[in-house]
Amino acid sequence: MKDPIIRIENVSKQFGTLKALDGVTNQIQRGEVVVIIGPSGSGKSTLLRTLNGLETVSEGNVYIDGVNIVDTRVNINKLRSKVGMVFQHFNLFRHKTALDNIIMPQTVVLNRKRKEAEDVARKLLEKVGIPEKAGNYPDQLSGGQQQRVAIARSLAMHPKIMLFDEATSALDPETVGGVLQLMKDLATEGMTMVVVTHEMGFAREVADRVIFMDGGQILEEATPDEFFDRPKNSRTITFLSQIL
Amino acid sequence: MAVKLMGGMLEMADIVLAKIQITINLMPFLMQGLLMTFKVSILAILFGSLLGFVLGVVRTLGYRPLTAIIGIYLHIFRGTPYLVQLYIIYFVFPSFGVGFLNFDSFTAAIVSLSLYTSSYVTEITTAAIYAIPRGQEEAARSCGMSKAEALIYVVLPQSLKMMIPPMASIYVVIIKSTAILSIIGISELTRQGEVAILRMPGDIMFVYGLIATMYFIYCYPVLRFAKWAEGAFGSIGSVQDQES
Ligand SMILES: Nc1ncnc2c1ncn2[C@@H]1O[C@H](COP(=O)(O)OP(=O)(O)OP(=O)(O)O)[C@@H](O)[C@H]1O
Ligand SMILES: [Mg+2]
Numbered sequence: 424m425k426d427p428i429i430r431i432e433n434v435s436k437q438f439g440t441l442k443a444l445d446g447v448t449n450q451i452q453r454g455e456v457v458v459i460i461g462p463s464g465s466g467k468s469t470l471l472r473t474l475n476g477l478e479t480v481s482e483g484n485v486y487i488d489g490v491n492i493v494d495t496r497v498n499i500n501k502l503r504s505k506v507g508m509v510f511q512h513f514n515l516f517r518h519k520t521a522l523d524n525i526i527m528p529q530t531v532v533l534n535r536k537r538k539e540a541e542d543v544a545r546k547l548l549e550k551v552g553i554p555e556k557a558g559n560y561p562d563q564l565s566g567g568q569q570q571r572v573a574i575a576r577s578l579a580m581h582p583k584i585m586l587f588d589e590a591t592s593a594l595d596p597e598t599v600g601g602v603l604q605l606m607k608d609l610a611t612e613g614m615t616m617v618v619v620t621h622e623m624g625f626a627r628e629v630a631d632r633v634i635f636m637d638g639g640q641i642l643e644e645a646t647p648d649e650f651f652d653r654p655k656n657s658r659t660i661t662f663l664s665q666i667l
Numbered sequence: 668m669a670v671k672l673m674g675g676m677l678e679m680a681d682i683v684l685a686k687i688q689i690t691i692n693l694m695p696f697l698m699q700g701l702l703m704t705f706k707v708s709i710l711a712i713l714f715g716s717l718l719g720f721v722l723g724v725v726r727t728l729g730y731r732p733l734t735a736i737i738g739i740y741l742h743i744f745r746g747t748p749y750l751v752q753l754y755i756i757y758f759v760f761p762s763f764g765v766g767f768l769n770f771d772s773f774t775a776a777i778v779s780l781s782l783y784t785s786s787y788v789t790e791i792t793t794a795a796i797y798a799i800p801r802g803q804e805e806a807a808r809s810c811g812m813s814k815a816e817a818l819i820y821v822v823l824p825q826s827l828k829m830m831i832p833p834m835a836s837i838y839v840v841i842i843k844s845t846a847i848l849s850i851i852g853i854s855e856l857t858r859q860g861e862v863a864i865l866r867m868p869g870d871i872m873f874v875y876g877l878i879a880t881m882y883f884i885y886c887y888p889v890l891r892f893a894k895w896a897e898g899a900f901g902s903i904g905s906v907q908d909q910e911s
Binding site: 475476477500501502503504505506507508510512514515516517518527528531532533573576577580 | 800802803805806807808809810811812813816820821824825828
């Protein structure tokens with residue numbers, strides 16, 4: 424019953440002389456939750472960013488829902504709206520209120536009417552638990568609240584895939600849990616998710632599969648239990664011993 | 668003694684009355700000059716801003732040849748005195764024998780001053796665009812916006828606000844630069860003042876004082892606005908980068 428929504432084929436990414444990704448091949452199934460872990464500079468962010476075209480690849484192919492986004496003839500803007508991304512630093516539009524952050528991309532990209540977009544936005548603010556913050560600007564929100572708005576903004580585009588790049592790394596410890604819970608709920612609803620995180624508890628509990636990267640390569644992948652309890656690769660073992 | 672004092676005071680009163688008389692007589696003439704200064708500076712700031720804004724935006728798009736051409740343009744206009752630029756446009760261009768380069772003095776003034784202004788505005792625009800954290804554009808593009816949409820809906824609205832204080836300062840620079848136009852016979856404020864001095868050479872100091880006051884009355888509100896705007900919108904130099 425394989426139904427890959429993401430197919431990464433032999434992808435390499437060169438920054439000058441540095442090989443940030445080195446022949447990465449992987450498939451992610453519809454509804455699967457994949458957690459990527461690995462040391463700093465191992466290429467996790469770069470891999471994630473190639474999945475929504477923020478980073479072009481030097482070699483290889485990336486298929487999203489059957490479309491090769493490396494193919495320059497494909498208009499990847501529309502496609503990109505199907506791949507939501509949540510950033511470590513939230514990146515809310517600083518000149519827009521929380522509500523308008525969620526409305527604006529809908530009206531610009533999906534040509535929704537403002538009224539319709541606002542209904543969607545208010546429902547999503549409700550869903551992420553901060554309906555009362557609709558009128559606040561980003562600098563009037565806590566980190567956790569900003570990240571909730573950012574997640575709502577992505578969800579408003581009805582993405583098929585959500586990418587999370589250390590979504591909780593910049594948050595105060597007491598707000599991390601709420602955002603993780605939100606991500607957990609999304610997973611439960613069947614969203615396909617690729618999550619870069621240092622939250623091993625989340626990985627163990629929510630992931631269907633854990634991928635370990637180092638030096639731009641995938642060195643090991645396994646179910647969370649397998650991965651954490653019986654890691655095979657020596658570098659995985661070293662890494663896990665450092666962080667656990 | 669008392670008589671002498673009385674005499675002195677009368678003399679003073681005579682002088683003051685005389686100066687008031689000069690001021691009243693000269694005012695219509697100088698006002699014409701101020702009006703011309705106003706007209707030239709407004710047109711230059713208008714055309715110069717439009718041109719400079721477009722060049723500044725194009726410069727950030729990353730098309731190598733265009734960036735290089737704009738770079739040369741900036742070197743030429745920022746690396747040479749405005750006076751020389753004015754001479755070339757007014758005295759040298761007509762000798763090329765190309766019809767439309769045969770500017771009358773007013774056109775030459777507007778064209779040269781606009782080009783000069785645009786070189787400043789280009790720099791301001793570029794700086795204001797680069798001052799916006801990359802994450803803003805990346806978030807916009809992750810929502811499916813094209814490069815142009817990200818620029819129009821996310822980056823530029825934030826940049827424009829930051830451009831207001833430096834633009835006001837440039838406006839003052841341009842107002843003061845219009846004094847140079849007297850050498851090609853534009854009847855702006857300085858020129859009118861010089862003509863007035865020819866008629867009443869005994870009052871050089873006083874007439875120049877009048878002119879300076881009139882420039883000040885024009886520039887001061889703009890300067891005050893610049894100062895206020897800096898408080899309200901921040902300056903490009905002090906903008907915080909979210910991305911640390
Ligand atoms: N735009 C860029 N230009 C040059 N080098 C880059 C660029 N982006 C990333 N790199 C380099 O590519 C390598 C992989 O970076 P990447 O951000 O993917 O690592 P990461 O696994 O996400 O690390 P971290 O856990 O610190 O976020 C690093 O060595 C990084 O310095
Ligand atoms: Mg990273």
